[in-house]
Amino acid sequence: MADIDTKIEIPEELKSTVSLSNLDFLVEKLTKVVDNLVDPVANWARSNSVWPLTFGTSCCAIEMMSVGMSAFDISRFGSEVFRATPRQADMIITAGTITRKMAPALITLYEQLPEPKYVIAMGACTITGGMFNDSYSVVQGVDRIIPVDVYLPGCPPRPEGILDALLKLQQKIRTESYGERRQRKYAQTAVRHVDYDTGLPVETLQALVEEAREEMPPAASNEQKSA
Amino acid sequence: MATENLPETAPQLPSFVRSTQYAEDAQLKTDEMIINMGPQHPATHGVLRLLLTLDGEIVRHTEPVVGHLHRAQEWQAQNRTWYQYQALIDRVDYLSGMFTSWALARTCEELDGLKIPKRAEYLRVIMSEMNRITSHLLWLGTYLIDLGAMFGFPFYPFRDREKLLDLLEAVSGQRMMFNYIRIGGVQSNPPLGWFDKLKEFVDTFPSCIDDYEAIVTENPIFLKRTKGVGVMSKELAMSYGVTGPCLRASGVPFDLRKDRPYSVYPEIDFKVISLTGQGDDTWARYICRVAELRESNEIIRQCIEKIPGGTTEELRKKREECKACGKADCANCGGDLAIMVKKQNSGIRIKAGEGFVPVESPRGVLGTYITSNGTDKAARIAWRNPSFSNLSVLPELLVGAPIADIMSVFGSIDVILPDVDR
């Protein structure tokens, strides 16, 4: 094996439990080689079968339904079915205004999507809040809460617009690399401003966790046990 | 074995089946559980959350949680001028954008005392009835999706809907948010050749409805799913303020177009579809809506014949004679043949006063209660949405129904969530 470009760093507290063998380095190296061969094929396969989630809030949902119907058939571009459960879907097309009441549900859905996942922000309401831009209850753009891959303007965008956005997303998928995905470089998380289980803002929750951590006894007993 | 203890009147079940009768005889306690039918579900009606209290599979209590699409449109009305607000209200009930625009325009015109030219009224009626057809077709497609016929049937109504949307796009520029009906008239005349295409559609549409009826109406699965399900008695509907096809299917022939006629509806000959004694259930509501498709088709056909000025080609010929002088009493381009009583500018004002003059949308009585103080912004616009009142009946209809009936009943009420949440 030649020089290893990527050295995996082990944190201090885990050094006694984790040991890397040569096998891991071999896999890392092979991935680089395999990347160049597999990436084009895998990305082509993935991009041509992006299955969206049925997520339609308001008016844009009608155009999304129309794009699924026979006049503007989306299944010829690979979106054969719209899955009802996020566990089986690849992408969310956020079709419709997201309000503050709906935001936790959308975040939950986004987090339930398995990797690799994509988001198309459809319509003016989800890009910047749209025509409800000073409304007290509308989230001004869905990219304040989930990461977006393609922005699709329109109110509502024509079904051909949705197809255009899908094609752009397919181009984006084809530029990805398997190695980088393995290093979780594409992983993004939903942004939580409020922890919806307790109702507290996230800063407050973090402060509470910090306080609790200070009050806990130090973790010196763990090293004695494992040694 | 369990079957030996059953009373004689019960059917003889095979020995491997445990009947609920046994459970009741043995006095087993069953718990009720609260299940959330969340804001995102594949029944594409928008975001409605139902908290169901279930006893096994029977629904004991429903609490609908609405407001997931509350976009503050009444607040917007207080902060936008009249001119600006007209563009924003198509989204209140996006499937019947013409009707929401008409609801606002009608109340404003009655407050202001404007008289709309006849041609504008006829164009309003034509576009609105086309919108009613598109709304009912979409309802039909999504209702069958709710019931499970996911990938076969809904393509047909959507295909015919596309034909109408092409026509509506040609006249207003948008497939769904038309912004066509304004205070004082209509936005524009249809382009050349538009009336011929509409006439073609109107001639072929009844056979399309026959196709849908052939697939759906006598279908045994459909009958099993919809007959006897969601029975809404006349008194229940009237005490909840239900309007639209839901009310007419329960035996009350209340249609605003015939009851308190407005616009040019008195000159058009059409029937009010109302069913009595057909069970007041979801099947009756389905029949109501499909029959309304035929009536709307008839209305459009009559309007095309009666519209003053005729088709766009004929109107243009007339205007050439007077060079579009624009005088109010001109026989060729003024009076009844105009489409706007006075050109709007951005500072349009409505006289001070209050008014509530609704229209009949595909879902029921849709109107705005406007409090105006004479400035360029409204003081208060309160929307009366049919889906809001119709949805409040849902908890009553679902008591004692199995889970499978929930979507059947909810789909048949034909609720549009932004209509509920505004």
Next chain:
Amino acid sequence: MTEQPEAAKSAELPQEIPLGPYGQFLKDLGIGSTRLPDSVGTAGKVETIEIDGMDLHQAMKSVRGSETRMDFLLMVSGVETNDTWDSVYHLWSYEDSTKELVVKVRVPKASVAEGKLPAVPSITPFWPAANWHEREEYDLLGIKYFGHPYLRRLMNPWDWEGHPLRKDYKQPVDALNDKNPHSMR
């Protein structure tokens, strides 16, 4: 008599409008009402009366049940004027298409204590059509309908603070909608 035209010009003095048919009907039952300027309805002018909150139940029941049979409650809406909180009821009749009535209950702002909400009796116990309308007005305008079986917020989340359609409402500006400081908040 010569002072009356001047009095009519000033906006302060309300003119006594003679009672219409519905006002007379309620007066015969012992319910006092004030007649306000007519509002606009489907057939032109519609009688608009204002009654006291304490009479609301009896007025609604009698108007619904007896020979007037106004059994169609279209909407309950709330309006905030400069000095009152209004709860407006639109009534139609299913059978008779010429009957329309608008009933208002006005709570003067001066009579509402600081930190309290204007109170109007709820007609939900006997008229289910008003259920969600009253919840919505409680949510958006803060008019408290006492007697309502379930007066919780309908549109906004259950823990929302403030009543958004009030004139003195300030929107919460946080990470979800903090752009455009010049917008019409």
